Amino acid sequence: MQTKTTSHRHALAAALLLAAGLAAPAAQGQTPPAQATQAPQPESRTPERPAEVLPNGQALPRPAPRVPRGQPLPTPAKPDIAVTIPAPPDLSAFPPPAMAELPPRVDAKPPQGEMPAQFTGVSQLSLPFAPNAEAPAQDAKALLDGIAARLAARPAERLELRAYASAFPEKETAARRLALLRARAVREQLIARGIDRERLVVFARDVGTPPGAVAPANADRVDLVFRP
Known part of the structure; x- marks a missing residue:
C-alpha cells in the first residue's frame, strides 16, 4: 500500500515539474520552440533585364517602369532653363533726322498725257x-x-468695273458668270x-427678272465708276 502511494506521488511530481517547465517560457514572453515563428523571407524580385548594347558599344536606355492601371502617369520634370531677355539697345546717341531733311513724299505718278475734254468732270460712264x-x-x-487716256492723266484714280447681266430665276448663276466675263x-x-x-x-452682278417679265433694256452693261 505504501509503495502505490509513493509511485502516485512521483507521477504527480513529474507532472508538476513538466507543467512548470512549459509555463516558464510563456511567462517570460517567449514562444515555445514548437510554435516559434519563422524568420521573414526576402521578397522575390524579378531579375533585371540586362541592358541592350548597340554594335557600336553604346547602351540603349532602359524602358520606363510601367504604371499600374488606374494610377495617374507621373508628370515629367521641367528643365530649369533660365531665359534672359536682353535689354533694348540704347539709341540715345543717334537722334532722329529732322523732317526738313527727308525727301518729299510722292503720292502718285506724274501724268502721262492730256485728258480728253469729253471726260473732264465725269465720274461714271456706262458701256452697253x-x-x-461676253x-x-x-x-x-x-x-x-478715252477712259485709258483719263486714267493715264490721273495716276491716282481707280476705276470700278461693275458688270451686269439679265437674269431669270432659273439662270441666276449663269447671269453672274456672264457679267464676270464682261468685266474681265x-x-x-x-x-x-x-x-x-x-x-x-x-x-459682277445680275439683274433679276420676275418670271414672265421682259428684261430691262439696260440690264446688259458695264458701269465704269472713277474713284480717287
Missing part, C-alpha cells in the same frame, strides 16, 4: 453690251481709248492700253 455677249462691241473702242474683258482691254491691273476693280 449685246444680250449674251466682249464689248467694236464701236466701244473710242470710249475705252473690259479690264483686259484697258490693261492692253497701258493701265495698271491694280487700279481696276471688278464687280
Whole structure:
C-alpha cells in the first residue's frame, strides 16, 4: 500500500515539474520552440533585364517602369532653363533726322498725257453690251481709248468695273458668270492700253427678272465708276 502511494506521488511530481517547465517560457514572453515563428523571407524580385548594347558599344536606355492601371502617369520634370531677355539697345546717341531733311513724299505718278475734254468732270460712264455677249462691241473702242487716256492723266484714280447681266430665276448663276466675263474683258482691254491691273476693280452682278417679265433694256452693261 505504501509503495502505490509513493509511485502516485512521483507521477504527480513529474507532472508538476513538466507543467512548470512549459509555463516558464510563456511567462517570460517567449514562444515555445514548437510554435516559434519563422524568420521573414526576402521578397522575390524579378531579375533585371540586362541592358541592350548597340554594335557600336553604346547602351540603349532602359524602358520606363510601367504604371499600374488606374494610377495617374507621373508628370515629367521641367528643365530649369533660365531665359534672359536682353535689354533694348540704347539709341540715345543717334537722334532722329529732322523732317526738313527727308525727301518729299510722292503720292502718285506724274501724268502721262492730256485728258480728253469729253471726260473732264465725269465720274461714271456706262458701256452697253449685246444680250449674251461676253466682249464689248467694236464701236466701244473710242470710249475705252478715252477712259485709258483719263486714267493715264490721273495716276491716282481707280476705276470700278461693275458688270451686269439679265437674269431669270432659273439662270441666276449663269447671269453672274456672264457679267464676270464682261468685266474681265473690259479690264483686259484697258490693261492692253497701258493701265495698271491694280487700279481696276471688278464687280459682277445680275439683274433679276420676275418670271414672265421682259428684261430691262439696260440690264446688259458695264458701269465704269472713277474713284480717287
